[in-house]
Amino acid sequence: MFKTKPLKNYSDFIILRKQLIAKAISFVPGLDLEHQEKTIVADISQDTQAVFFKPGKETARANPNKNDMRPAILKNGADITPQWAFQEMWEYLLKISIIQQDAFKKILVVLYRLAYMMDHADGVFAPSAEMIAEINNIDRLVIRPGFIEKFGQEEISLLNFLYFVDLLAWNEDVKYQADGAWTNKNKGRVNTILSILSAPLMISKFIQNIIINHETGRIDVHLITATIQKFTKSRGLCVLPKRDLLRELSPYLSDE
Numbered sequence: 001m002f003k004t005k006p007l008k009n010y011s012d013f014i015i016l017r018k019q020l021i022a023k024a025i026s027f028v029p030g031l032d033l034e035h036q037e038k039t040i041v042a043d044i045s046q047d048t049q050a051v052f053f054k055p056g057k058e059t060a061r062a063n064p065n066k067n068d069m070r071p072a073i074l075k076n077g078a079d080i081t082p083q084w085a086f087q088e089m090w091e092y093l094l095k096i097s098i099i100q101q102d103a104f105k106k107i108l109v110v111l112y113r114l115a116y117m118m119d120h121a122d123g124v125f126a127p128s129a130e131m132i133a134e135i136n137n138i139d140r141l142v143i144r145p146g147f148i149e150k151f152g153q154e155e156i157s158l159l160n161f162l163y164f165v166d167l168l169a170w171n172e173d174v175k176y177q178a179d180g181a182w183t184n185k186n187k188g189r190v191n192t193i194l195s196i197l198s199a200p201l202m203i204s205k206f207i208q209n210i211i212i213n214h215e216t217g218r219i220d221v222h223l224i225t226a227t228i229q230k231f232t233k234s235r236g237l238c239v240l241p242k243r244d245l246l247r248e249l250s251p252y253l254s255d256e
Contacts, residue, residue, distance in 0.1 A: 001130060001131060001134050002106045002109050002110070002134070002171065002252040003251070003252060003253065003254065004109055004112060004113055004118070004253050004254075005255060006242060006245075006246070006253070006255060007116040007118070007252075010185060013116060013117060014182065014185060016117060016120070016123060017108040017117075017173050017177065017188075017189060018177075018180075019123060020123050020174075021173055021174050021177060021178050022080060023123065024052070024067065024069065024170065024171070024174045025067055025174065025178065027039045027054050027069070029054040029055045029197070030053075030054060030059075031054065031237075032055070033055065033057060033059075033060060036053040036054060036055065036070065037050070037053070037054050037083060038051050038053055039051060040054075040056065041124060041167065042124050042125065042126075042163065044159060044160060044163055047075055047076050048073065048074065048075045048076075048160060049073070049074045049165055050071075050072075050073055050125075050163040050164070050166070051071075051072050051073075051074055051167075052069040052071055052072075052167065052171070053070040053072060054069045054071065055068060055069070056069045056070045056171070057070065058131065058175065065175045067174045067175060067178055068128055068171065068175055069171050069174065071164060071167030071168050071170075071171055072164075072167075073156065073160045073163060073164050073167075075160075077183060077255060080156050080160065081156065081160075081164050084164065084168075086195070086196065086199075089161075089164075089196050090163065090196070090199055090200050090203075091162060092155060092156075093107070093196070093197070093200040094200045094203060094204060094207070095146075095147060095150070095151055095155070095202070096143055096146070097200060097204035097207065097208075098146075098150060098207060099142060099146030099147070100142050100146065101204075101208070103138050103142045103143065104118070104200075104204065105240065105248075105249055105252060106134075106138065106252060107138070107158065108197045108201060108249055109249050109252040109253050110131075110135065110162065111162070111165065111193055111196060111197040111219070112193075112194075112245065112249070112253060113195065114162060114165060114166055114169070114193055115189065115190050115192075115193035115194055115197075116190070119131060125162065125163060125166040132159065135158055135159055136157075136158075136159065137156050138158060139158040139159065143155075143158055144157075146234030150189070154174045164180070165193060165196060166191060169188070169189040169190075169192045169193050170189065172189055172190075172191075172192045173188035173189045173250075175188070176188040177189075186239075191237055191239055192239070194239040194245075195237050195238050195239055198238045198239050198240040198245075199238040201240065201248055202238070202240070
């Protein structure tokens with residue numbers, strides 16, 4: 001179910017992203033940040049929706065991103081992802097890495113698939129019934145009990161998390177690819193999601209090293225300094241190259 005090959009044909013992928021950018025730009029905006037208009041993108045469940053609020057806060061900058069929107073997951077009308085940014089998404093994934101490494105790896109592969117829209121239909125994240133069943137099983141049997149047991153708190157469901165990441169990545173394309181230049185095909189959606197999965201993947205190795213070696217004190221500090229260096233060189237992005245992703249996410253991500 002999770003076995004995935006890296007994307008090789010970018011042409012259809014770029015066409016779909018262009019269509020989604022045009023669709024988002026057509027969403028009706030509110031008057032200002034105090035009077036945003038809501039657009040429902042998907043009904044995740046009977047009481048939960050993936051939505052955009054428009055305009056987003058970056059439209060009010062001195063140098064504005066005029067097409068910016070605010071992604072949100074609403075449950076019974078309440079925003080369950082308020083002010084979510086990279087920090088919250090990284091924390092969510094790192095907690096899963098501590099709960100169970102295999103589940104962590106599978107989820108990162110789903111995020112990889114999300115980056116390249118492998119589970120989309122009509123431009124919207126729409127996993128197959130089989131994929132949704134697998135995602136919900138991991139959530140119900142591993143993640144939710146693990147959050148409570150190890151961290152004493154509940155988190156949003158895995159499916160809701162994935163829908164939020166998809167909205168965020170869509171908005172990044174709208175902000176940075178709407179000019180139609182496409183000089184960097186990874187700018188926007190791809191770099192955003194690969195950063196969401198790459199940073200926790202690198203930091204998780206350091207955490208696992210501590211867990212394994214806490215009694216001996218032989219901690220490999222290089223594992224965390226390598227992550228910091230990656231951020232420094234890339235000015236805030238942390239995108240592992242394809243060869244590293246294939247190695248770290250094997251056997252679920254494979255060229256074979």
